[in-house]
Amino acid sequence: MSSEAAEVPRFRPREADEDLGVQYEDMEQQNESYIVGMWTFLVTEIMFFGALFLAYLTYRTLYPSVFMAAHYELDVKLGAINTVVLLTSSFSMAIAVWAAQTKNRAIEIGGLIFTMICACAFLVIKGFEWAAKFEHRLVPGPLYAWPPHGYAGPVVPGNETQMFFCLYFAMTGLHALHVIIGLLVMIVLLVLILKDSPLVRYYMPVEMTGLYWHFVDVVWIFLFPLYYLIPSH
Amino acid sequence: MASITARPGELPGEFPEEGHVSYLNWSHTLRSWLLTVDHKRIAVLYLVSITFTFALGAVAIGLVRLELTQPNGLFLENDTYNKMFSMHGILMVFFFLVPSIPATLGNFLLPIMVGARDLAFPRLNLLSWYLYIIGALMAIGAMLFGGVDTGWTFYTPYSSIYSNTNVTVTILAVFLGGFSSIATGINFIVTTHKMRAPGLTWFRLPLFVWAMYATSIIMVLGTPVVAITLSLIVVERVLHIGIFDPALGGDPVLFQHMFWFYSHPAVYIMILPGMGVISELIACFSRKRIFGYSFVAFSSLAIAIIGFFVWGHHLFVTSQSMYAGMVFSILSFLVAIPSAIKVFNWTATIYKGRVWLASPMLYALGFIGLFLIGGLTGLFLATLGTDVHLHDTYFVIAHFHYVMVGGAIMAYLGGVHFWWPKITGRLYPEGWAKLAAGITFIGFNLTFFPQFVVGYLGNPRRYHIYPEEFQVWHILSSAGASVLAVGYTIPLIYLLWSLKYGERSGPNPWGAAGLEWTTDSPPISHNFHEQPVVTWEAYPYNPEVEEFEAQQDREAFQAYLGGIQPAVEEEAALDTQGPHASPAAQPHHAPPTDEDEDL
Numbered sequence: 001m002s003s004e005a006a007e008v009p010r011f012r013p014r015e016a017d018e019d020l021g022v023q024y025e026d027m028e029q030q031n032e033s034y035i036v037g038m039w040t041f042l043v044t045e046i047m048f049f050g051a052l053f054l055a056y057l058t059y060r061t062l063y064p065s066v067f068m069a070a071h072y073e074l075d076v077k078l079g080a081i082n083t084v085v086l087l088t089s090s091f092s093m094a095i096a097v098w099a100a101q102t103k104n105r106a107i108e109i110g111g112l113i114f115t116m117i118c119a120c121a122f123l124v125i126k127g128f129e130w131a132a133k134f135e136h137r138l139v140p141g142p143l144y145a146w147p148p149h150g151y152a153g154p155v156v157p158g159n160e161t162q163m164f165f166c167l168y169f170a171m172t173g174l175h176a177l178h179v180i181i182g183l184l185v186m187i188v189l190l191v192l193i194l195k196d197s198p199l200v201r202y203y204m205p206v207e208m209t210g211l212y213w214h215f216v217d218v219v220w221i222f223l224f225p226l227y228y229l230i231p232s233h
Numbered sequence: 234m235a236s237i238t239a240r241p242g243e244l245p246g247e248f249p250e251e252g253h254v255s256y257l258n259w260s261h262t263l264r265s266w267l268l269t270v271d272h273k274r275i276a277v278l279y280l281v282s283i284t285f286t287f288a289l290g291a292v293a294i295g296l297v298r299l300e301l302t303q304p305n306g307l308f309l310e311n312d313t314y315n316k317m318f319s320m321h322g323i324l325m326v327f328f329f330l331v332p333s334i335p336a337t338l339g340n341f342l343l344p345i346m347v348g349a350r351d352l353a354f355p356r357l358n359l360l361s362w363y364l365y366i367i368g369a370l371m372a373i374g375a376m377l378f379g380g381v382d383t384g385w386t387f388y389t390p391y392s393s394i395y396s397n398t399n400v401t402v403t404i405l406a407v408f409l410g411g412f413s414s415i416a417t418g419i420n421f422i423v424t425t426h427k428m429r430a431p432g433l434t435w436f437r438l439p440l441f442v443w444a445m446y447a448t449s450i451i452m453v454l455g456t457p458v459v460a461i462t463l464s465l466i467v468v469e470r471v472l473h474i475g476i477f478d479p480a481l482g483g484d485p486v487l488f489q490h491m492f493w494f495y496s497h498p499a500v501y502i503m504i505l506p507g508m509g510v511i512s513e514l515i516a517c518f519s520r521k522r523i524f525g526y527s528f529v530a531f532s533s534l535a536i537a538i539i540g541f542f543v544w545g546h547h548l549f550v551t552s553q554s555m556y557a558g559m560v561f562s563i564l565s566f567l568v569a570i571p572s573a574i575k576v577f578n579w580t581a582t583i584y585k586g587r588v589w590l591a592s593p594m595l596y597a598l599g600f601i602g603l604f605l606i607g608g609l610t611g612l613f614l615a616t617l618g619t620d621v622h623l624h625d626t627y628f629v630i631a632h633f634h635y636v637m638v639g640g641a642i643m644a645y646l647g648g649v650h651f652w653w654p655k656i657t658g659r660l661y662p663e664g665w666a667k668l669a670a671g672i673t674f675i676g677f678n679l680t681f682f683p684q685f686v687v688g689y690l691g692n693p694r695r696y697h698i699y700p701e702e703f704q705v706w707h708i709l710s711s712a713g714a715s716v717l718a719v720g721y722t723i724p725l726i727y728l729l730w731s732l733k734y735g736e737r738s739g740p741n742p743w744g745a746a747g748l749e750w751t752t753d754s755p756p757i758s759h760n761f762h763e764q765p766v767v768t769w770e771a772y773p774y775n776p777e778v779e780e781f782e783a784q785q786d787r788e789a790f791q792a793y794l795g796g797i798q799p800a801v802e803e804e805a806a807l808d809t810q811g812p813h814a815s816p817a818a819q820p821h822h823a824p825p826t827d828e829d830e831d832l
């Protein structure tokens with residue numbers, strides 16, 4: 001089948017497609033590779049957060065009343081606002097990706113900036129929440145005190161409520177770290193786009209960032225009900 | 234000792250002359266090595282790095298084995314002893330065995346075996362090496378400046394609350410090494426899915442590629458879990474967020490569950506690549522395609538998947554419930570089945586093959602025997618009642634060293650020897666190699682078989698001081714360790730010697746079948762002069778019994794070899810990674826003559 005020399009596929013010489021990596025044959029292969037790679041990375045992120053969700057699951061099953069009591073100290077309003085903020089940011093990110101694919105620079109930049117504003121808003125609100133915890137001495141460590149001043153909920157062992165807050169800070173902290181990383185990546189992307197860098201001439205970097213950002217959003221969608229919406233029976 | 238002589242059927246071709254340009258010599262600058270994105274150079278960087286970490290881990294255990302010749306200790310303090318075995322475990326597991334075959338042979342061979350010019354993400358590949366180096370240097374630094382005495386398992390609450398050693402820095406180092414692993418895994422998965430050459434369907438892939446793919450799945454799914462689990466120890470030590478602290482209602486056994494959720498699949502990360510290598514070696518040195526190819530391929534995936542469901546067999550003697558123990562026990566028995574399927578298929582391949590007992594084959598045969606023993610003793614440990622007696626004894630140590638050293642390291646050495654001519658373009662002295670394989674086999678058994686005995690007799694593991702009646706077994710084991718050290722040092726010497734003084738190798742000194750053997754030795758930067766189009770099934774060796782399909786595959790492979798004609802002008806345009814040699818220096822594969830029996 002490769003008897004005719006003309007039929008034998010050769011490695012495509014690099015000509016006009018400067019965005020094509022040397023190891024790829026065509027843009028389709030490159031795009032698909034990047035997407036599969038990004039999804040594989042997100043699977044690793046699921047396992048990363050999953051381990052903490054497992055720890056949460058274990059301790060909530062062991063100490064259901066403790067978790068229920070401790071969660072009253074979380075501000076559901078702020079948590080809900082943060083949820084809306086992140087969902088909106090996911091939407092604006094999706095707009096930015098669509099704009100990148102259709103080469104609409106203005107909307108791409110606008111979408112990215114709006115997403116970044118939402119990310120900052122999320123972090124600011126989170127900062128207020130954490131500051132309130134510090135004030136009420138609900139931060140794990142030698143300064144932890146239970147019950148906090150003005151607490152009117154059911155009586156539960158104080159040391160076990162500290163476990164709730166250990167998990168709370170670990171998980172929201174890890175999530176906030178991922179928000180910060182996403183924000184940094186978006187800043188880099190924005191700078192590259194504004195400088196018209198060849199690195200962002202094609203849409204894939206924005207699409208991959210979009211996938212990552214949606215993942216960050218989905219993690220929060222799980223975190224919010226598990227921590228803020230524990231039902232009382 | 235004579236070097237490898239040509240065998241009947243070795244592919245004819247021009248041997249590369251002095252001026253042959255390859256991935257190794259197109260540039261000698263430090264920058265071209267430290268900023269390379271060529272998967273072959275990165276593989277060599279890894280090869281050098283892991284040799285260093287292996288040597289350090291070996292020195293650590295050398296001190297331990299020396300110490301253990303006396304039941305009441307010789308020259309180490311208790312704390313130093315604990316730090317020595319911890320250093321051995323941490324360096325060997327995280328910084329030698331987990332990267333070993335995937336990062337060296339996998340990085341080098343995977344793109345070539347799928348017919349690509351590089352991995353899907355070459356820069357991510359380089360990043361993974363840098364993460365490894367930073368992690369390894371941090372870990373070694375932590376060992377040298379105070380050490381860690383928790384063991385490589387970092388059990389809480391000792392590691393999280395009570396230990397005064399460099400736990401935090403070591404865990405951060407392991408964390409970075411873990412990300413190195415994850416990067417490699419992502420790269421391999423995407424490359425295998427997306428970059429196979431035309432005609433190269435999944436079931437035409439070499440079994441080494443299947444093994445790398447299964448290993449990558451484990452790396453991608455398991456490593457993040459241990460990363461976060463170990464990070465929780467750091468967070469507890471530094472920030473007092475005590476997820477495992479009993480004072481807060483935490484459960485130290487939860488740590489064990491989370492730790493072993495990765496660390497059990499991790500042992501399959503360590504053995505599956507070795508099994509992939511063995512498939513390649515057995516096929517080549519029996520001159521036969523692997524018997525039951527699809528069974529071997531699927532068994533790699535089965536080991537990867539089932540391996541995620543057996544972690545509880547490390548927790549039989551903890552507060553884990555007896556019912557969970559029974560489930561984990563039966564699943565641990567089940568995971569042995571795919572491994573056994575591989576051993577049966579390898580044996581069936583050797584049967585009625587034309588066996589060539591070259592040095593890589595000696596390593597492969599050693600693997601089969603030693604892995605068999607290691608695997609079977611694993612079943613003893615998977616049995617609930619027996620494990621109560623054997624848990625935390627030397628029996629466990631002997632078991633996992635039989636599979637990890639007798640298995641994985643012998644496969645690694647066999648693979649390094651087999652592909653050495655491809656990687657370096659040099660032949661090593663075969664006589665010395667055979668001798669080293671034999672010494673390694675003897676030294677290994679002398680080291681670890683007494684440990685089965687002394688463990689069964691009740692000697693606990695990780696103990697500095699032991700009852701006097703066990704001394705003779707410890708002395709046998711330590712004597713064996715010195716023999717094993719000789720067995721590992723000899724290849725180091727002659728392989729390094731061969732780099733300068735070894736005979737230059739042609740493209741295929743072993744007469745093996747596979748895309749990597751159609752490239753130059755060492756290959757050019759872009760691996761292939763033309764993209765291969767694969768029309769043959771895997772392992773197109775000349776079968777003993779004439780089978781029509783095998784005949785077709787052999788002819789297709791021969792036609793491919795005969796058709797490789799580098800075009801001068803196009804090559805100059807393509808090779809952007811380095812200067813291109815004149816066409817006269819490129820080996821030209823003439824079609825095999827009628828006298829050739831192989832290929």
